[in-house]
Amino acid sequence: MSPAQRRVARILVDTPLSHLDRPFDYAIPDDLAEAVVPGCRVKVRFAGRLVDGYVLDLASDTEHEGRLAPIAKVVSSEPVLVPEVALLARQVADRYAGTVGDVLRLAIPPRHARAEAHPGGAEPPEPPAIGEASWHAYVHGAAFVRALAARESPRAVLNTLPRHEPERAVAEAVSATVRSGRTAVVCVPDVRDAARWDAVFTEALGPGVHVTLTAADKPAARYRNFLKASRGEVRVVLGTRGAAYAPLRDLGLVVVWDDGDDLHAEPRAPYPHTREVLLTRAVETGAGVLIAGHARTSEAQSLVEQGWCAEIVADQPARRREWPVVDVTDGTEHGAAPARLPAPVFEAVRRAEGPVLVQVPRRGYRTSLVCDSCRTPAQCPACAGPLVQHRADAPLVCRWCATTVAAWRCGECSGTRLRAPVVGQLRTAEEFAAAFPGREVVTSGGDTVLDHLDRDDAVLVLATPGAEPSVTGGYAVVVLLDTWLMLARDDVRVFEESHRRWFNALALAGYGARAVAVGDTGMLQGLVRADPAGVAARELADRAQTHLPPVGRLATVDGPEDVITGLAARTWPPFVDVLGPVPVEPGRDRLILRVPRREGLALARVLKAVAAERSAAKEPPVRIQIDPVAF
Structure with missing residues (x-):
C-alpha cells in the first residue's frame, strides 16, 4: 500500500x-x-x-x-510491536480477563532514543554444533534434540539430575533449534539464574547469538537488547518474565526453567504466568516446548498425563545413583520430645568430609515467642501483636507496630521467661556454630543472598529456601531442617512448593553425598525415592478432587466489602461455582469463582464484562486474578 x-x-x-x-x-x-x-x-x-x-x-x-x-x-x-506479539498480547489479555494495554506494558520496555539510533540490521552468527551429550542421561533425551534439529516441534517435560548442568542441556537444544533456521526463547525465574545461564550460553553458543532481557538491566541496555531481537540481529532471547514476549520471528522453541517458582507469576495486572504465556505462544506459532526443572509442577504433570507433552526423565537406577540418599528422622530420641538438633543430623554433619548445607524454613533470629511456663504467645502490650527478636542482644519488638518491649510479663501466668518454638536461620547459625566449632558458619537469606561459594570443606551454610548458594564440587551433606514448618503454611500449593524447594536444595549435593530431612517419613517419601514425577502425580490427583487448577480454573475478585457482596449476589452463569465472600483485610473481601477447565475462557469473558461495566460507570476497579499462585 x-x-x-x-x-x-x-x-x-x-x-x-x-x-x-x-x-x-x-x-x-x-x-x-x-x-x-x-x-x-x-x-x-x-x-x-x-x-x-x-x-x-x-x-x-x-x-x-x-x-x-x-x-x-x-x-x-x-x-516495536510485531504482529505475533500483538496477537499474543490479545490472547493473554483474554486468558486473564485483562486489557491488551496492560499486557503490552509487560511486553515492550520503555523507549530509549539513544539505543534506537544505534544502527542495526547485522545478520546473527551461526552457533556451533555442540551436540547432545547432556541429554544422553535421560531416556529419549537425545531424540528431543534431534527432532529440533530436523525443524520438528517436540513438546517435553524434563526432570533434570543433580550436577548435570541444565543450562548446558538447554543450550544444546537451543543450538539445534537455531541451526535449523528458527529462534528460541528461554525464561528463568530471577536475575541470579539469568546471569548463570547467560555465562553458559555465551560459552556454548558463542558471542552474538543471544541477548538477555531482565527487569534488572539498565533501561538503555534492556531496550537495546529488545531491539536486537526485534530487528533480527539475534536468534535467542534469555531472560525473566518479560522475555516470554520477545519479538522473535519463526519461533522454534520456548523453554521455561523451574516453572513452579512464584517469580514466574507476574505481580502486575493482568497477572499472567510465564509458563502459560509461553504455552499460548507455542500453540499459536507451532513451536516446540520444554518445561524443565529439578522438581515438577502439577501443571506440567497435567500436560504429561494428557499426552500433550512427552516425559523426559532418567531411568530409576540413574536417579538413585545421582540423587543423594535421603534419611528421614522425626527428631525424637527414645520417645522424648523432638530435638532441635537431632542425633542423625549431628552425626551426619560431624562426619561430613566436605561443605554442609542446612536449609532452614525461616529467616531471622527468633521469629515466634511464647511463655516458657504456659506456652501463651508473647504479645505486644500496645497492640497485642506478636513479639520477635532479631538477634541475641536485641530487645523484643512487635512485628505489627514495631514497639520495643523492654520488660515483658506473661498476661496469663505472670512469667518472665520466653522460649522460641520457631527460630530463624540466624539463631540456628548460633546453635550450629556452638555444636561444630571446627566449621565456619555462613548464612544466606533475606537481604544477604549468596550465589556461589568456592570449595571449602570446613564451611557450613545456613540458608532459607531459595537462597542456597551453589558450591564448587557440591555439598557433602544436605540437611532439610523443620520440614513440618514448610508443610504447615496456609497455601493450597504447600505440598508441591515445599518439594520443589527441597529438590532444588538436594540438587546442590555432590556425588555420593548424604542428606538428612527432619520431618514426617510418610510426607517425604518422594525425596527418599528421588521421584519428583510421583510427587507431582500425587498433587495433581489431590487437585482433581477439589477441582483446583490445573484441573479446573479459579479466579479471585478482591474489592471493598459492599462491592464484593453485590457481586456475590448477582446472577452468574450456571457453570460458575461461587465461593465466599471471605474477608481478606478490614473493609475488603474476596470472592472465589471456580469453573471446569473447559470453561476457563468463558469465565474470563464474564469477569472482563464485570470490569468493563465498572469502568464504564466510572466506579473503582476490582482486582481480578485468574489461577493465582496463592490465595
Whole structure:
C-alpha cells in the first residue's frame, strides 16, 4: 500500500479502562504518512488527553461514521510491536480477563532514543554444533534434540539430575533449534539464574547469538537488547518474565526453567504466568516446548498425563545413583520430645568430609515467642501483636507496630521467661556454630543472598529456601531442617512448593553425598525415592478432587466489602461455582469463582464484562486474578 493510500491507522490506545480495550481508527496526516508504520509508537488525542498508542495496521478507509481524529505525533517509526506479539498480547489479555494495554506494558520496555539510533540490521552468527551429550542421561533425551534439529516441534517435560548442568542441556537444544533456521526463547525465574545461564550460553553458543532481557538491566541496555531481537540481529532471547514476549520471528522453541517458582507469576495486572504465556505462544506459532526443572509442577504433570507433552526423565537406577540418599528422622530420641538438633543430623554433619548445607524454613533470629511456663504467645502490650527478636542482644519488638518491649510479663501466668518454638536461620547459625566449632558458619537469606561459594570443606551454610548458594564440587551433606514448618503454611500449593524447594536444595549435593530431612517419613517419601514425577502425580490427583487448577480454573475478585457482596449476589452463569465472600483485610473481601477447565475462557469473558461495566460507570476497579499462585 503506497503512502498516499495509507489514510487510516488502527491504533491500540494505552488506557487502563476495560470497556475501551479495543483498537480505534485515526486519520494519518499527510506530513506523517511516511513515518507511520505498523508496530510504531504514536501519540493521539483520546478522551481529551494526549496519550500513547501503538499502530496495529494501516488501511485505506474506515467503518467509523464521522470524521476521524488525526494522529498527533509519531514518537518513533521503530516497529516495536510485531504482529505475533500483538496477537499474543490479545490472547493473554483474554486468558486473564485483562486489557491488551496492560499486557503490552509487560511486553515492550520503555523507549530509549539513544539505543534506537544505534544502527542495526547485522545478520546473527551461526552457533556451533555442540551436540547432545547432556541429554544422553535421560531416556529419549537425545531424540528431543534431534527432532529440533530436523525443524520438528517436540513438546517435553524434563526432570533434570543433580550436577548435570541444565543450562548446558538447554543450550544444546537451543543450538539445534537455531541451526535449523528458527529462534528460541528461554525464561528463568530471577536475575541470579539469568546471569548463570547467560555465562553458559555465551560459552556454548558463542558471542552474538543471544541477548538477555531482565527487569534488572539498565533501561538503555534492556531496550537495546529488545531491539536486537526485534530487528533480527539475534536468534535467542534469555531472560525473566518479560522475555516470554520477545519479538522473535519463526519461533522454534520456548523453554521455561523451574516453572513452579512464584517469580514466574507476574505481580502486575493482568497477572499472567510465564509458563502459560509461553504455552499460548507455542500453540499459536507451532513451536516446540520444554518445561524443565529439578522438581515438577502439577501443571506440567497435567500436560504429561494428557499426552500433550512427552516425559523426559532418567531411568530409576540413574536417579538413585545421582540423587543423594535421603534419611528421614522425626527428631525424637527414645520417645522424648523432638530435638532441635537431632542425633542423625549431628552425626551426619560431624562426619561430613566436605561443605554442609542446612536449609532452614525461616529467616531471622527468633521469629515466634511464647511463655516458657504456659506456652501463651508473647504479645505486644500496645497492640497485642506478636513479639520477635532479631538477634541475641536485641530487645523484643512487635512485628505489627514495631514497639520495643523492654520488660515483658506473661498476661496469663505472670512469667518472665520466653522460649522460641520457631527460630530463624540466624539463631540456628548460633546453635550450629556452638555444636561444630571446627566449621565456619555462613548464612544466606533475606537481604544477604549468596550465589556461589568456592570449595571449602570446613564451611557450613545456613540458608532459607531459595537462597542456597551453589558450591564448587557440591555439598557433602544436605540437611532439610523443620520440614513440618514448610508443610504447615496456609497455601493450597504447600505440598508441591515445599518439594520443589527441597529438590532444588538436594540438587546442590555432590556425588555420593548424604542428606538428612527432619520431618514426617510418610510426607517425604518422594525425596527418599528421588521421584519428583510421583510427587507431582500425587498433587495433581489431590487437585482433581477439589477441582483446583490445573484441573479446573479459579479466579479471585478482591474489592471493598459492599462491592464484593453485590457481586456475590448477582446472577452468574450456571457453570460458575461461587465461593465466599471471605474477608481478606478490614473493609475488603474476596470472592472465589471456580469453573471446569473447559470453561476457563468463558469465565474470563464474564469477569472482563464485570470490569468493563465498572469502568464504564466510572466506579473503582476490582482486582481480578485468574489461577493465582496463592490465595
